[in-house]
Amino acid sequence: MSGKEFFQVLGDLSVEEADAVLSCQADERAGAGEPRSGGRFDLLEEVGIHQSRGVTDEHFMEEALRQARKAGAKGEVPVGAVLVVEGRIITKTHNQVEELKDATAHAEMLAVTAAAGELEDWRLTEATVYVTKEPCPMCAGAMVLSRVKRVVYGAADPRGGAAGGALNLLQFDGLNHKCEVRGGVKSEECRELLREFFQAKRAEGEKSGN
Numbered sequence: 759m760s761g762k763e764f765f766q767v768l769g770d771l772s773v774e775e776a777d778a779v780l781s782c783q784a785d786e787r788a789g790a791g792e793p794r795s796g797g798r799f800d801l802l803e804e805v806g807i808h809q810s811r812g813v814t815d816e817h818f819m820e821e822a823l824r825q826a827r828k829a830g831a832k833g834e835v836p837v838g839a840v841l842v843v844e845g846r847i848i849t850k851t852h853n854q855v856e857e858l859k860d861a862t863a864h865a866e867m868l869a870v871t872a873a874a875g876e877l878e879d880w881r882l883t884e885a886t887v888y889v890t891k892e893p894c895p896m897c898a899g900a901m902v903l904s905r906v907k908r909v910v911y912g913a914a915d916p917r918g919g920a921a922g923g924a925l926n927l928l929q930f931d932g933l934n935h936k937c938e939v940r941g942g943v944k945s946e947e948c949r950e951l952l953r954e955f956f957q958a959k960r961a962e963g964e965k966s967g968n
């Protein structure tokens with residue numbers, strides 16, 4: 759099977775979380791050897807088609823978690839996403855707000871825009887987006903506009919989540935598309951990743967006297 763280009767880009771975080779991310783040294787472990795220059799669409803990676811018909815939401819969330827860990831290893835808020843159509847992963851992305859210096863470079867945002875390019879269609883009517891943290895209003899809006907069929911998330915975000923946590927943009931009556939939603943898939947692992955990340959950030963800040 760011939761390889762397909764996937765976008766190794768972005769992630770997702772609330773404004774508060776973004777503020778909490780210090781411009782600290784990233785752990786280069788996981789990112790070594792990856793292209794660093796250029797915009798988000800230069801960050802492509804050949805990973806091949808992932809044939810996964812009939813597999814579970816948990817399986818794809820595990821893929822999203824792998825992406826989240828990648829983000830965390832680079833000093834980004836650890837959120838990852840994968841976009842799946844008919845059991846195939848089309849794009850895998852992670853939060854890259856710091857790396858791209860782009861506040862919109864959330865995991866789901868990148869997954870959606872990259873998939874539209876990959877599929878050459880902005881209508882993602884057969885797509886399921888798996889994301890490790892409940893989408894923010896920006897990402898939820900993008901997924902509604904893209905006609906994403908289904909959104910599956912891990913950790914809930916009661917303060918800023920737009921998939922039913924703080925508000926429900928994914929199923930908002932005034933908009934002309936509603937996404938199916940499932941939350942809480944592998945939520946413990948997704949939440950733990952975020953918790954550890956911010957705990958480490960706080961410890962770093964205290965150590966340096968900030």
Ligand SMILES: [Zn+2]
Pocket residue numbers: 769770771864865866867893894895896897898
């Ligand atoms: Zn977002």
